[in-house]
Amino acid sequence: MATNITWHPSLSRSERQTNRKQRGFTLWFTGLSASGKSTIATALEQHLLHLGLAAYRLDGDNVRFGLNKDLGFSEADRNENIRRIGEVAKLFADSATIAITSFISPYRKDRQVARDLHAAKNAANPEDEPLPFIEVFVDIPLEVAEQRDPKGLYKKAREGKIPEFTGISAPYEAPESPEIHIRSDLKSVEESVVAIVDYLNSKGLLKLNSSDGRGLEY
Template sequence: MATNITWHGNITHEERKVLAKQSGLTIWLTGLSGSGKSSIACLLEEHLLKRGYNSYRLDGDNIRFGLNSDLGFSDDDRNENIRRISYVSKLFNDSCTFIIVSFISPFKKERENARKIHEADNLPFIEAYVDAPLEVVEARDPKGLYKKARQGIIKEFTGISSPYEAPEDPEIHLKNYDSPIEKSVEQIVKYLEENNYIK
C-alpha cells in the first residue's frame, strides 16, 4: 500500500444524510450463476427509484467490461474482484445511495470481508442469498455456461469445477426456484420496511 497518501475529508456522513434526505445501504445478492440475481437486482432498483430512493445496481458481468476487465476467474482473481467491488459499494453507500450488488461472490471469507469493510465505517450491509439449487440453475442455463463447463470448455466454473460456499445466516434468504422474481423483490422490500431502511 502506498504511504504517501492522505484521506481528504469534507462533510461528515451524518451531514451528507441530511442533505441527501436518505441514508446509504448495501444490498449484496449472492448465489449461483442463473439463480436470478441480476433479474431481482434490476427489478429492485426500479422499485426503489420509483419510490424516490436514489439507487444503483452493480452487476458481476457488467463490472468485468470495465473496472475488472483485467481479472479472470481463478480463485485469486475472484477474490480481487470481490475486494474491489466491496470498496466501490462502500463508496456508493457512503454517498447515501442504495447500492444493489449482484455478484456470485462464491467464497464466504470474501463476503465476510465485504461486510467488515462496510461495518468499519458503520455503513449498513445486507446479505441476500438467492438460493436456487444447482440442478435448477443448470436446467435454466440462460447463457449456456453450465453446458460449456460440463464439456470442459469453461474452467473454474462455480458450482461445477469451483465451489460455491452458501451463506449460513444471511439477512434475507430468497428461495428463487419455485416463485416469480417479483416475490423475491417483495421479500427484500418487506425486510427494508420492517427494519426502517425505507418507509
C-alpha cells in the same frame, strides 16, 4: 501499498444522508449462476427508483467490462474482483445511495471482507455510524440452475470448456446466516422484491428522520 497518504476532512455521513433524505447501504446479492440474482436485483433497483430513492446496481456487465476487465476467473482474480466491488459499493453507500451488487461471490471469506469494509470506522469522520450491509442469498438447487442455463454456461462447464466454473469445477460456499434468504425457484421476481422491501422497511432503512423529528418515509 502507498503509505504517504492521509484522510482529508470531508462531509460526514449523516450530513449526506440528511441532505439527500435517504440512508445509504449495500444489498449484496449472492448465488449460483442462473439463480436469478440479476433479474431480482434489476427489478428491485427499478422499484426503489420509482419510490424516489437513489439506487444503483453493480453487476458483471458494468464492472467486468470496465473497472475489473483486467481480471480473469482464477481464485485470486475472483478474490480481487469482489474486493474491488466491496470498495465501490461502500463508496456508493457512503454517498447516501443504495448500492445493489449482483455477483456469484462464491467465497464466504470474500463476502466477509466486503461486510467488514462497511462496518469499518470512517477515518475522516470517526463518529459516522457503520454502513448497513445486507446479504441476500438467492438460493436455487444446482439442477434447477442447470435446467435454466440461459447462457449455456453450465453445458460448456460440463464439457470442460469453462475451467473453474462455480458449482461444477469450482466451489460455491453458501451463506450461513444471510439477512435475506430467497428460494428463487419457489418465489416469483415480484414476490422476491416484496420480501426484500419488507425486510428493509422492518429495519427502518427506507425512511430517514428529519432533524425536527418528523419521519421522511418512502
